[in-house]
Amino acid sequence: MEKINYLEILDCLYDGVYFVDLNRKITFWNKAAEKITGFTKQQVIGTHCHESLLKHINKNGSLLCVDTCSLAQSIKEGKEKEAEVFVHHREGHRVPVLVHVSPVRNSFGVIIGAVENFSENSLKSNLLDQLEKYRNLSLVDPLTDLLNRRYLEVYLQNKINELKVYQYSFFGVLFIDIDYFKNVNDSFGHDIGDNVLKMVSKTLKNSLGNDEVVCRWGGEEFIAVVQCNSLYSLFSKADMFRFLVKQSFVPVNGKIVSVTISVGAAMANPNDTVESLVKRSDTLIQQSKSLGRNRVSIEESFK
Incomplete structure (x- = not known):
């Protein structure tokens, strides 16, 4: 035998x-x-x-x-x-x-x-199928393979409409910005900067749950739409993103290039528009930056 x-x-x-x-x-x-x-x-x-x-x-x-x-x-x-x-x-x-x-x-x-x-994660195959469909509709950012701003604006509007009708589809928006990204480009060049963008993008995308998306808003800015039933759960999700990105890095000639992110977290409400919801999360991210970066800022009612 x-x-x-x-x-x-x-x-x-x-x-x-x-x-x-x-x-x-x-x-x-x-x-x-x-x-x-x-x-x-x-x-x-x-x-x-x-x-x-x-x-x-x-x-x-x-x-x-x-x-x-x-x-x-x-x-x-x-x-x-x-x-x-x-x-x-x-x-x-x-x-x-x-x-x-x-x-x-x-x-x-x-x-x-x-x-x-x-x-x-078992969600990967479904996500890849969806990504290919959106790519054909020019809704995918070519560098990071994330959905783009055009997609997000339509998606957010649908989520807000759903919230107004059913009053139970709770979600929040995380405005995410890579801290001091210009320093990466200046120190290592734009090719390494692109690799850092890809690294952050994949880390964020791999951390999503069911019915959650992350898009490249522009430059080094991203917006994630996540499920949550409270400001506490929204904060926990945002802080998980922050931890995971901080622990990720790109190897460059025997060295490592790592970055942190600042996050502004806003809970959606039925009176929101796409513009108001994004603006609230953008205001909160400015607060994160003013407090030293590498942190999550959330609405005062959370505190």
Whole structure:
């Protein structure tokens, strides 16, 4: 009977899979892991997960690879672990993944390492289909692949109309601006500046929930329309965006280029127009900038 090569089978899986030893040194990295993260096995195998290129963070922006590593916990406790995390892609942006970790035992039952498998957010395929449709209608920004201002104005008007009629479709607008973006262009050139725009765009887009959109408003400005049932939930979503962008970076000649964002968060109400809602969020972002940037400003009623 022909011998089965199980590592070859793992290379055929849709989910990313990698093995670590007791010191959390990566010993195997399958093709799906390469596809999801952009990092090849040659770049990853032999490195340790706690110093790896992936830099797992949670939705609050906390780095998980040192104190709360699922692999370390699984090896120590001998139990399976699950988590929703954001991994660092080779191009700089963050990718949301579902992680499942299991301890690996030898024939005597002794733990000799762990295996992690991870899969991308299930919304991705639907989003790609929608994006292609909008691209054909000239509603997509060619640099960032985000929906553009023209789309957003129509979308926001429909959302406001829905709110007026049904009184329950609660949503908010996040006006987002990259802090000191001109310094990036001046220091590294416009090509790197474009890569930073793409990195921020993908991080924001990958962080969206159901029925949420983010568009490039112009230059280094973005607007996200997100679901929320309170100012607190709106603030939490905005602050998650801020954390995730801060933890993302673009590698440039052995160095990293990172940026922060300022956010103005406004809750929609039935009396809003597109102009009034955008203006309120724009006013709030100016407040974020005046207070030092890298922060979220929200309406006074939240405080």
